[in-house]
Amino acid sequence: MQEHDLSWVRTEMALAEKAPARERGVVAWLRKNLMATPVDGILTLIGLVVVALIVPPILNWVLFSAQWTGADRAVCATVAQGGSQPEGWSGACWAFINAKFAQFMFGRYTDSERWRVILVAVMFVALLVPLMIPRVPRKGLNAILLFLVFPVIAFFLLVGGAFGLPYVETQLWGGLLVTLVLSTVGIAVSLPLGILLALGRRSRLPVVKAVCVIFIETVRGVPLVTVLFMASVMLPLFLPAGMTFDKFLRALIGVALFASAYMAEVIRGGLQAIPKGQYEGADSLGLTYWQKTGLIVLPQALKLVIPGIVNTFIGMFKDTSLVYIIGMFDLLGIVRQNFADATWASAQTPMSGLVFAGFVFWIFCFGMSRYSIYMERRLDTGHKR
Amino acid sequence: MASQDAFGRTAAPRSSVLNDPRVRGVLYQIVLFVLLVLFIYWIVGNTVDNLRRLNISSGFAFLNQRAGFDISQSLIAYTSDSRYSRALLVGLLNTLLVAAAGIVTATIIGFVVGIARLSNNWLIRKIALVYVEVFRNIPPLLVIFFWYFGVISVLPAARDSIALPFGAYLNQRGFYLPKAIWGDGAWLIPLGLALAIVMAVFVARRARQRQEATGQQFPVMWTNLGLIVGLPLLAYFAAGMPLSFDYPQKQTFNLTGGFAVTPEFLSLYLALSFYTASFIAEIVRAGILGVSKGQSEASFALGLRSGQALRLVVVPQAMRIVIPPLTSQYLNLTKNSSLAIAIGYPDLTAVGGTILNQSGQAIEIVAVWMVIYLGISLATSAFMNWFNAKMALVER
Numbered sequence: 001m002q003e004h005d006l007s008w009v010r011t012e013m014a015l016a017e018k019a020p021a022r023e024r025g026v027v028a029w030l031r032k033n034l035m036a037t038p039v040d041g042i043l044t045l046i047g048l049v050v051v052a053l054i055v056p057p058i059l060n061w062v063l064f065s066a067q068w069t070g071a072d073r074a075v076c077a078t079v080a081q082g083g084s085q086p087e088g089w090s091g092a093c094w095a096f097i098n099a100k101f102a103q104f105m106f107g108r109y110t111d112s113e114r115w116r117v118i119l120v121a122v123m124f125v126a127l128l129v130p131l132m133i134p135r136v137p138r139k140g141l142n143a144i145l146l147f148l149v150f151p152v153i154a155f156f157l158l159v160g161g162a163f164g165l166p167y168v169e170t171q172l173w174g175g176l177l178v179t180l181v182l183s184t185v186g187i188a189v190s191l192p193l194g195i196l197l198a199l200g201r202r203s204r205l206p207v208v209k210a211v212c213v214i215f216i217e218t219v220r221g222v223p224l225v226t227v228l229f230m231a232s233v234m235l236p237l238f239l240p241a242g243m244t245f246d247k248f249l250r251a252l253i254g255v256a257l258f259a260s261a262y263m264a265e266v267i268r269g270g271l272q273a274i275p276k277g278q279y280e281g282a283d284s285l286g287l288t289y290w291q292k293t294g295l296i297v298l299p300q301a302l303k304l305v306i307p308g309i310v311n312t313f314i315g316m317f318k319d320t321s322l323v324y325i326i327g328m329f330d331l332l333g334i335v336r337q338n339f340a341d342a343t344w345a346s347a348q349t350p351m352s353g354l355v356f357a358g359f360v361f362w363i364f365c366f367g368m369s370r371y372s373i374y375m376e377r378r379l380d381t382g383h384k385r
Numbered sequence: 386m387a388s389q390d391a392f393g394r395t396a397a398p399r400s401s402v403l404n405d406p407r408v409r410g411v412l413y414q415i416v417l418f419v420l421l422v423l424f425i426y427w428i429v430g431n432t433v434d435n436l437r438r439l440n441i442s443s444g445f446a447f448l449n450q451r452a453g454f455d456i457s458q459s460l461i462a463y464t465s466d467s468r469y470s471r472a473l474l475v476g477l478l479n480t481l482l483v484a485a486a487g488i489v490t491a492t493i494i495g496f497v498v499g500i501a502r503l504s505n506n507w508l509i510r511k512i513a514l515v516y517v518e519v520f521r522n523i524p525p526l527l528v529i530f531f532w533y534f535g536v537i538s539v540l541p542a543a544r545d546s547i548a549l550p551f552g553a554y555l556n557q558r559g560f561y562l563p564k565a566i567w568g569d570g571a572w573l574i575p576l577g578l579a580l581a582i583v584m585a586v587f588v589a590r591r592a593r594q595r596q597e598a599t600g601q602q603f604p605v606m607w608t609n610l611g612l613i614v615g616l617p618l619l620a621y622f623a624a625g626m627p628l629s630f631d632y633p634q635k636q637t638f639n640l641t642g643g644f645a646v647t648p649e650f651l652s653l654y655l656a657l658s659f660y661t662a663s664f665i666a667e668i669v670r671a672g673i674l675g676v677s678k679g680q681s682e683a684s685f686a687l688g689l690r691s692g693q694a695l696r697l698v699v700v701p702q703a704m705r706i707v708i709p710p711l712t713s714q715y716l717n718l719t720k721n722s723s724l725a726i727a728i729g730y731p732d733l734t735a736v737g738g739t740i741l742n743q744s745g746q747a748i749e750i751v752a753v754w755m756v757i758y759l760g761i762s763l764a765t766s767a768f769m770n771w772f773n774a775k776m777a778l779v780e781r
Contacts, residue, residue, distance in 0.1 A: 033507035040506050047508040207414040211421065221759040223720035225734050226751065233747040237435045238428045318524035325727055332527055339534060350534035358523045358531070365522035 062355070065091025069098065077346040093352040096344045103338070104356070107174015107329055113166060116157045117177055123150060124184075132371065134378065147188070170248035174329040176360065178248075182255055182320040182330065187313050189256040194263025194312075199293065201264065202271055212264070219261035224319050228254045232326040251323045259316040266308035270301035303379050310372035314365045321361075332357050432748070439745070447744050448473070454739055456731045458647050469740055476736030477757060483653050483732065484719040484761075490658035491718060492711075495665025502670045513666065520663035525721050528660045533652035533728045543639050552632040554640055560651055561633035564644035568627030577620030578613070585609040649730035653722065661718045665711065672707035673699065704776050712769035716762050723758075733757060 022028055034044040067075045067085075076093035077083025085091075097104070106114050127146040130136040158181070161167035173181070200212035219227065231254030235245060245253075274297055282292035302309070324333030335353040339345065402408050436443055448470040455465050460478045463471060501513035520528070538557055541547060546556040554561040585608075592603035621628070633640045676699050684694035723734040734754065741750045 033505070036505055043504070043506045043509050047506070047512055050512060051508075205410050205414050207418050211417065218755070218759065221762040222755050223723035223734065223758060225723040225726060226754045226758065229734075229738070229741075229754075230751050233741065234751055237432050237747060240431050241434060241438060314522070318522075321524040321526045322724070324526065325724075332524060332530070336530060336534075347539045350530075350538070354527060354531050354535050358527050361524055361527065362519070362522045366518065369522070 061090060062092050065089060066094050067091060068094045070095035071099075072343045073346045073349070076344070076348045076352075081346060083346065091348065092355065093344070093346065093348040096338075096349050096352055097356045099344070100338055100341075104175045104331060104334055106177050107334055108172040109174070109177065110166070110168050110172065113160070113168055116160070116165065116168075120154045120157050121180075123153070151188075170246050173248065175334045176331045178323070178328060178330040179317075179320050179332075182252060182323065183313075183317045185252055186255045186259050186316050186320070190259035190263045190312070190316065191309070193256070193260035194267055195298065197260060197264035198267035198271060201268055216261045216264050219258055220265065224255075224258050224322050225325055227258045228322060228326050230254065247326075247328065251326060251328055255316065255320060255323070258319070259312060262312050262315065263309065266305050266312055267301065269308065270303075270305035271297065273304050274300050306376050306379065307372055310368055314368050317364060317368070318361065331360060441745050443746075443748065445749055447746050447749070450744070452740070453743070456736065457729070458650060458731055469744070472736050472740065473733065473753060476731055476733040479650075479730065479736075480719070480722050480725075480732040480734075481761075483650060483657065483725070483730070484722050486654050487657035487661065487718050487722065488715050490654070491661040491665055491714075494658060494662035496669050498662060498666035499669025500673070502666060503673055517663045517666050520660055521667070525656060525660045526724050526727055528656040529652055529724055529728060532655045533648065537648045537652055543636075546635060546640060552630070554633050554635065556640070557648065558640075558645070559648045560646040561640050562644045562646065563630040563632045566629050566631055568625075568629065570624030571627045573620040573624040574617050577616040577618075581612040581616035584616075585612050588612070647730070649725070649728050652728055653725050653730050653732075657718050657721055660721070661714055664714050664717075668707055668710045668714065669703075671710075672703035675706040676702045701776065705773075708769060708773045708776060712766060712773075715769070716765055719761055719765065720758065 018024070022031075035041045070076065074083045075095050076085070076091075078085045078087050078089050080087060102114075106117055109117060127142060127150055131139065131142050131146060136142075156162055156165065158173075159168065159170075197212050197216055200208045201216060203209050203212070228251060231250045232247065235250050235253070239245070278296055278300065279292065282296040287295065320330055321332040323330055324336065329337055335357045338353060339350045403412075449468050451465075452467050452469050452472040453465050454472070456463055456472065456475050458479060459475045460482065461471075461475060463475050498513045498516055501509050502517065504510050504513070537559075540555060540557040543556045543558055546554040546561075548554055552563045588603075588608055589605050592605045596602055631644075633645075680698055680702065681694050684698040685691075689697065722732055725732040726735040726738055729735065737750045737754055741747055
């Protein structure tokens with residue numbers, strides 16, 4: 001073979017040309033995303049008007065006109081309302097939040113014992129965060145500490161009455177403490193109970209199936225307010241005379257039962273999505289029902305429905321605010337209760353309190369939903385159709 | 386224990402009947418059933434004891450007693466002399482009213498925001514995203530309080546009511562609208578409307594038959610719009626324009642006349658609409674994304690215009706994905722309307738709660754609640770299932 005003498009051969013790839021000027025930069029982005037068509041341009045204008053109408057007043061109210069410090073309502077009221085602000089002033093009363101912050105967090109929990117609540121919170125965060133970060137090792141030990149040891153310690157720390165800790169009745173609990181205790185216990189109870197109900201609903205045993213279906217459909221058909229009323233009014237009637245339940249515990253039972261019915265339906269969706277071959281494969285390996293369920297079916301089913309499970313958690317977290325209706329003071333309830341406080345009552349107080357409570361709820365719920373998206377991506381093994 | 390079958394082989398020895406899954410299943414169920422019966426027996430026994438001790442007579446006879454409390458908003462005649470049963474009916478109607486109004490508004494806002502989430506326009510997309518993320522992540526009760534304590538209760542007092550177009554007024558006591566007063570012969574108008582609807586259904590059916598038989602199209606929409614608007618209008622003029630308005634009058638301390646929407650209703654309605662709309666928006670978005678792109682591309686290839694492609698190809702398929710979760714959102718909205726009790730809107734739960742406090746008939750009231758809410762849920766599900774079946778994919 002004779003070597004061809006090629007005069008010139010390019011040995012390296014040519015660098016990509018830059019995109020044409022009209023396809024890059026801010027102007028191109030604007031043209032593409034805001035003014036692609038005349039209709040688009042009009043929409044952008046409408047959007048700008050909406051933003052201009054909404055955002056500046058909100059910023060002004062939340063930041064620029066807001067009152068951050070003060071001793072009473074005078075800083076948050078106009079002169080005509082008996083305060084010190086000029087006529088027409090409108091701004092958030094963060095001084096109110098500042099003054100009531102401890103109450104919003106702990107309710108009327110005994111002042112000298114609040115370190116116990118803080119300690120429980122610190123322990124909870126210290127155990128939960130490593131469990132949530134996949135890279136941190138020793139997940140087994142961590143989970144045992146969080147799910148078995150922590151609840152016991154937290155119970156004695158919060159309630160007291162043992163180990164020399166004074167007893168703090170749940171009547172005194174309030175604020176974010178109640179919201180978090182109700183929702184974490186609700187989550188911890190509703191997940192296993194929901195799994196059992198979902199399995200029961202798909203059981204081949206007619207009695208088991210009927211019991212589960214009736215429970216799930218009844219609870220899902222009525223509002224949580226009704227369930228809470230039932231827990232607070234009817235539960236005492238169901239128990240023998242003299243035996244009473246703590247009001248807090250009754251609310252807890254109501255919330256947990258309510259959430260487990262919804263959880264059961266979410267998990268059932270996951271169970272139904274597992275192909276029959278998986279069940280048959282497990283059967284042919286000679287696994288028992290519980291081995292099959294625990295080792296083969298549930299790991300796949302739960303992974304599929306993580307978004308649904310987290311949505312149920314978020315729903316339950318939000319629903320804990322309803323205990324206000326049966327006379328308990330969670331975060332929202334205690335904020336609402338403080339509207340009537342004569343020291344702080346002004347036209348701006350309710351909105352300030354609600355925005356604060358909304359922000360706290362939002363942080364928690366938004367955090368949960370982001371974490372669920374993260375986990376969903378991480379666990380996605382590519383089997384999804 | 387070994388036995389032989391027809392071929393002389395020895396069957397495997399069975400260790401115990403208990404290992405037979407069928408026997409076990411039956412045993413488990415018997416145990417569960419017995420436990421359940423014992424549990425119910427225990428509860429019923431306790432309840433009967435407690436009721437006897439508290440001197441509460443059970444049964445629904447109390448529903449015929451005089452209610453003795455006023456209800457701030459009622460669709461039917463009600464006074465404090467009415468019976469408990471009447472009060473519950475008022476509550477039920479109020480629940481249905483706020484739920485129906487909320488469902489309509491939430492659907493409209495939800496569809497607009499859901500489509501805006503998929504807009505090509507960056508700004509519109511982000512505004513919709515902020516709306517959805519804000520409302521999805523705060524409790525509905527907080528949204529209700531927001532409207533009630535944060536917005537409506539800081540509106541001006543009646544003296545300085547905000548005047549709106551068409552003679553309406555807005556102040557902290559509610560929203561005042563002109564009230565329509567129908568004169569003699571007004572019954573002709575609903576009659577005209579009913580006639581128009583019947584004719585519209587007939588026209589639509591005939592047009593479809595004709596299109597299937599001959600391929601010719603008929604402008605069904607315009608004809609029916611003309612019928613439904615035209616016939617009642619015709620009836621209105623034929624009856625001699627029997628409509629006048631009672632406008633709210635501004636007095637020194639109050640507004641008189643007109644039709645007042647209470648602040649409680651307004652707060653609840655707005656809160657439920659805005660809250661549920663954020664969920665509906667996500668459902669709509671998921672539904673539209675769920676229709677594969679090939680469908681719209683294929684319809685363009687067939688020469689459909691983008692409006693036609695959307696109406697004839699994409700939306701019918703998206704609706705199949707959208708309807709089941711939409712149903713549960715409607716049910717959630719109806720159930721969330723029970724939060725009315727927190728601001729004193731007299732819905733079924735609030736009225737029931739008042740009766741419960743007055744009479745102490747806890748079990749009966751809770752039973753009434755459960756039956757009615759379950760009934761509403763089942764009726765809504767049944768209707769949406771029917772609608773779903775109508776829209777479902779017809780497969781071979």
